[in-house]
Every structure is written in C-alpha cells, then in structure tokens.
Amino acid sequence: GxxxxxxxxxxxxxxxxxxxxECRSLDFQATTMFWYRQFPKKSLMLMATSNExxxxxxxxxxxxxxxxxxxxxxxxxxLTVTSAHPEDSSFYxxxxxxxxxxxxxxSPLHFGNGTRLTVT
Amino acid sequence: QQQVKQSPQSLIVxxxxxxxxxxxxxxxxxxxxxxYQQFPGKGPALLIAIRPDVSEKKEGRFTISFxxxxxxFSLHIxxxxxxxxxxxxxxxxxxxxxxNLFFGTGTRLTVIx
Numbered sequence: 652g653x654x655x656x657x658x659x660x661x662x663x664x665x666x667x668x669x670x671x672x673e674c675r676s677l678d679f680q681a682t683t684m685f686w687y688r689q690f691p692k693k694s695l696m697l698m699a700t701s702n703e704x705x706x707x708x709x710x711x712x713x714x715x716x717x718x719x720x721x722x723x724x725x726x727x728x729x730l731t732v733t734s735a736h737p738e739d740s741s742f743y744x745x746x747x748x749x750x751x752x753x754x755x756x757x758s759p760l761h762f763g764n765g766t767r768l769t770v771t
Numbered sequence: 772q773q774q775v776k777q778s779p780q781s782l783i784v785x786x787x788x789x790x791x792x793x794x795x796x797x798x799x800x801x802x803x804x805x806x807y808q809q810f811p812g813k814g815p816a817l818l819i820a821i822r823p824d825v826s827e828k829k830e831g832r833f834t835i836s837f838x839x840x841x842x843x844f845s846l847h848i849x850x851x852x853x854x855x856x857x858x859x860x861x862x863x864x865x866x867x868x869x870x871n872l873f874f875g876t877g878t879r880l881t882v883i884x
Contacts, residue, residue: 692877693876693877694860695872697871744814760805
C-alpha cells in the first residue's frame with residue numbers, strides 16, 4: 652500500500668531558528684500533499700495544500716511567510732517553520748495524493764507519522 | 772465552521788463490547804467518508820471508508836453505517852479490544868476540488884479489560 656514517510660519524527664529547536672520537515676511518498680508519485688497541524692487532544696487542522704511545481708495554497712489564518720512549503724518533486728514536499736516561536740510547538744502531519752489517472756489518485760489519503768516540534 | 776461533527780468526545784467501553792461513534796455532515800457534495808485511527812504520537816491511519824451509494828460497509832470487526840437522508844454516518848467496533856484504544860476521526864471529502872479531508876473533532880476510545 653501507499654506509504655508516506657515524514658522526517659524528523661521529533662525536533663526541538665530554539666526560538667528564532669528555522670526547522671524543516673520533509674514529507675516523502677515512497678511508492679507512488681504525489682501531485683498533491685497536504686500539511687496539517689494538530690494540537691494535543693484536538694483534530695487535524697489543514698494548514699496548506701501543496702501541488703508539485705506550483706505555489707502552495709494556504710488556509711485562512713495560516714501565515715505563508717512563516718510556514719514555507721516547497722513541493723519541488725513528485726515525491727517530496729517540505730514544510731519550513733521560519734523564526735520559530737514557542738507557540739509554533741505542535742504536531743505537524745503531512746498526507747499525500749497520487750497522480751490523476753493512476754490508482755493512487757482516488758485512493759484514500761495516506762498520512763505520515765507526524766513531526767513533534769518543540770520550540771524552547 | 773466545523774464541516775463534520777463528531778460525537779462522543781470520549782468513550783469508555785468494556786472489552787468485548789460494541790463501540791459506536793457518530794458523525795454528521797451538512798454538505799451534500801461530500802462523496803467519500805473515511806474513518807481514521809490515531810495512536811498517540813503517530814499519524815492517522817485509514818481504518819475503513821464508505822461512499823454515499825452504500826448504506827453499510829463491514830471490514831472485520833469494523834462497520835460503517837451510512838444514512839444519506841439524515842446525513843449521518845457511524846463507526847461500530849464489535850468485540851472491542853484494549854488494543855483498539857485510540858482516537859478515532861471521521862472525515863469527509865468532496866468529489867472535486869482540492870480533495871482534502873475535513874475531519875471531525877475526534878473520539879478518544881478507551882477499552883477496559
């Protein structure tokens with residue numbers, strides 16, 4: 652089945668630094684990747700939709716200059732949290748959808764295992 | 772605005788019992804309704820999913836019941852086991868557009884031995 656790998660699983664950084672999180676589709680090509688944020692005991696909140704080769708579409712209230720998304724290839728999307736602050740501490744999760752016309756396009760979204768970011 | 776409403780927020784069930792989680796939606800353009808299971812510190816994993824042309828889908832101990840006219844769907848876990856203890860999210864997806872999922876608020880299930 653489709654596998655999505657997310658790295659790192661945990662990261663601790665100091666306030667003011669930037670952190671990059673990678674999301675890879677391991678056995679399929681993903682034209683679209685989604686980035687979610689999840690607070691403790693809460694649901695997943697969609698932050699942005701990332702399409703390969705184009706700019707990401709951000710949800711209302713999500714700062715695009717703070718959460719930089721790059722989807723440079725069909726198997727990799729990255730989320731960079733810039734100038735991190737303690738309030739950015741959260742669980743970040745990505746998911747991926749396959750190329751239109753392939754079996755993975757209409758298949759269920761598969762999620763990475765998430766990245767726990769702690770900003771001190 | 773919460774597109775998908777989920778209840779209960781938490782649920783405690785005895786081992787061997789039936790766990791029932793309910794979800795409701797308003798937008799009739801949704802055409803795909805998955806359930807995800809999430810363990811602490813992990814990403815959600817697809818459990819079972821249904822499309823609106825089917826009223827019930829069963830996979831092992833997990834069953835989705837779908838009521839299109841009421842715009843409700845539910846997850847039933849038969850013979851619940853301690854290993855089923857997790858947070859469950861229902862979700863909905865549009866047929867067209869970005870194709871992202873709208874999640875319910877989650878149900879924390881605890882199955883006690």
